[in-house]
Amino acid sequence: MKKIAKDQLALLWEKIDQNYQLFLPIAKEKAVNFSTWKEGAEVDLDALRTVNSPKNIIFPQTETYLTFKKEGKKLGLEVVSRDEEYVVFGVRPCDVASFKLLDNVFLGEPVDKFYEENRQKGLIISQACLNPEETCFCNAFAINPESAPVGADVATWDLGDLLLWEAQSEKGKAFTEALSDLLEDVSEDDRKKLDEVKAGIKDKLEDLPLVHVAPEKIEGGLKEIFASEVWDELYQRCLGCGMCTYVCPTCHCYDLKDYNGNGCGERFRCWDSCMFSDFTMMAHGNPRTTQKERVRQRFMHKLVYYPNNYESYACVGCGRCTERCPVRLDIVKVIKKLGGERNEL
Amino acid sequence: MEKIKEEIRQIAREALTGKKVDIILAWEKGPLWYDSYPAFFTKEEEVDSLTWDSFCINNLSKYLLEETMADKKVGVFVKGCDALAFNQMMQDNRIRRDNVVVYGLPCPGMIDPDKVRAKRLNRGLTEVKQSGDELIFVTKDGEITVPAHEVYYDKCLYCHYPNPVVYDQLIGEKVAAETALDRSERFSQVEALEALSAEERFAYWDSQFSKCMRCFACRNVCPACSCERCTFDDDDLDILGKAREDSEDQFFHLIRAYHVVGRCIDCGECSRVCPQDIPLEKLNRKLIKDINALYGEYQAGLDPSTKAPLVTYQLEDADSFTAGEKGGKGT
Amino acid sequence: MSVIANNAAVKNAQAFEPLIVAFCCNWCSYAGADLAGTSRLNYPANIKIIRVPCSCRVNANFVLRAFQRGADGVIIAGCHPGDCHYMTGNYYTRRRFSLLKNLLAYVGIEEARFKVDWISASEGNKFADVMNGVLEKVHKLGPNRKLRDSRWRR
């Protein structure tokens, strides 16, 4: 295990930036998002959760993958090449867990090569959560916020003026090696301090207001839950915006669109939302005519359909929808309404 | 507000049992301290979970669109700003008045959870009680008293209409209409931007707009955005592309703001719901300010029988383009 | 790609040629353009005229779309207030675009890039003046990048 003094981090960013595109939680006009680091950027490692999840890096909101050119009857198509290798620093354990859920979808047959390449070019550095907030409920999905999460190449812990650093994967080890002049070995004291902080987390978690969320308590099969009367009531306040799906680290629906750039143009993939009225609109009609069907689709997908296919819920308890939904129709309320709550811990 | 809450519950129960209405639109409390959200009550026994506290920020008028379309009798609780929204939707012919019973709620102001978090009052917070001009934050470690205006939404501090301008029944006493801050000051941020150079203004808005994720929360929450089908939603029209591209973000925000010109009641819901904290009220207020300057003071939602500024004209209207800033007379 | 790249290179090498989009009311300024033409008054070729049935047919989308797709300046020309072919159309134009003009300025678009004016069918001179005036100012400002879609090829 290594460490670096927090006031040395700017040097670290600079060094990483020389060889990689570096993404960090950066505050811009009051909003903290993962964005590329530049000297003077307002890095905010204390922000518990970024507005936009780091999904935006491995599965960008807009991604051009094809250019085309038309000349008379001729059509020219060209695949757009990908960006350079990148490092994402400060990914919270819940968000790291979300990557695996996206992998299930995109790396399943047939493999999405664009996504695969994006994933291969990235190095993930996690940052443990030592102060989870009231909207957090990652424990409902067996995620340990204080841990070094599976899927991170390097795990870090923020101990006030120190950042502890542990390489996890082969990639992470080589990366750590290359930064050896900035990182020093930890002392016994540092380890002890970390253990203390980690031990204190359990109490903090049990104190959280949403600690009783337990999706596994939801009873019934696919068709039963689908037909539940709960949906008749739940959807009513939904405004039909797509915020929950866009800030969600596990939502992965997308659209493919063409841009007409005057004789030539490009085709891109962009996020889409099952909350939007036109999502399933076809020439001969729309199978989901009201917001009820759309709301049901979103939560059925997260809590029933996805688990049927991949044996885990499509939610990591990051709390983004809980914090952001304009009418507070978040997944916690849906899980509880469906009976997903436990009385004792 | 506790007392009013009981009164509201009673009114709701009576309206439902007496079949005066089919649905009551009010608020319900969730598991978190700030978690008051819109709720639809159809049965008397459900009304026990109805709430009224300093977090009932959601404007329920917006829901009348769908509900009255379904030909139901609706009872709705409105705060001051919600009443302006109600009137605006009436003016836009988006509400069938006969189908609605409006219960007016004088509003002392609503608490901005972000301001509470900024003051670190949220740790272990269980409840917030109101006591005159002060708020008592009940936490696990005791009570903290804070002057209300320190944690109210900015928009509440400028609010001139805390008492509903339209209602069938008013609940409780009217509150004083004096604003905590000088009302003309709501344009001060607009003026600060106007004072910058074109380059600075563009840089400012570019960095704001470029945060936009195009989730459309600002549009969907807006009482003036009440079209049955938004032109941006029609895939085939391709008016707004789906790509995250600066020009598309700019296009969306300018058209959104422009589309509600003269109908924006300045309720600030668009800015409140924006996940990326884009200060949309600075666009809306610029337009309100210009309307006031060019065509006379106008508050949308005050009187549904008037015409919105952009659907009418005066022969002698000023314009902003023929001779300097405001000159030019019609012939 | 090579064709486009070459075109761009050629364009860059030449002096800046502003592209101005002018929405002209069919009943007045469009005829004004005609008059300017037949009177052999000079107005530049890089003004693209789009004929509209009334200046109030133009909406904010049109203006922004023109900027998105390559315009360096946009003009709306309608009948003088009081002379609208449809009686009242341009009174609405006046209100709408007074506000839009201010809004565009507010988000940082140089004011000279967006012009609204009243030009009657008999004002061939004014037509040429207005067009030349905008062109000259836009020329000074240089190519517009604001609101432009980065994917658009001119």
Add this chain to the structure above:
Amino acid sequence: MSCSCHADPLVPVVAVVDNIRRDTADIKTFQVKKPEGGLPFIFKPGQCAMLSVPPLGEAIFSITSSPTQQEFLEFSIKNVGKVTDCLHQIEVGTEIGIRGPYGNNFPVEALRGKDLLFIGGGIGLAPLRSVINYALDNRSDYGKIDIVYGARSPEDFVHRNDLYQNWVEQADTDVHITVDREFEGWNGHVGFVPQYIEELNFSSDKTVLVCGPPIMIKFVLEVLEKLGFDQKQIYTTLELKMKCGIGKCGRCNIGDKYVCKDGPVFRCDELGKLPDEY
């Protein structure tokens, strides 16, 4: 740039429209092949392909030709939207993008030796035609073949040549045609497809493949049940909005299935396990 990205399932290849035939006022059949000739890919009856007409985008269509047709793919396309409208306007020789094949297929192997009953309505004949031609090209592998086809009017028939000539001429093959209501000069059967099925009173040992408008499928299934068909004998195809074709974009998600990947062909007993949202 690594060449692996060219293999991305979202990237189309260029193909050329070789022949265009007008079937009805709003349906045309397009023959598509690689610019140098031949099929862009190998497929099975019932599968779909995504056609691109930049800059208007893509749309998915079932392949109406049989895999036994090695020279070109055929698509019968109704003009209903932006992409289809553009396709209807193009001329022979125009290049378009194509990717595929997508989805599962009718189980032509498992159907060997069985009597087949095809039921099609309107443009719904398109995916069935692929199987019909496949079965007819391998005639000895299959038993009796019945084809029931209905359309709104005689003008709305697709693949007229097949219905009146190619298929009728085949051994042990019957084609039953109906139109929704009386038309001048129409001497054939009049009535909706489900009624006609009931009148024809097919024996319930056949395997049925149905495709047509959702409302027709619904009533056909009711009639088949009445005639004693087991749900396991009936196959149908679903149509939902699709974008990616590879089961990821989420549009055609219904229950835990993705129509573009796990469908479009479903056996009716499997369909019953899905939520009623199609």
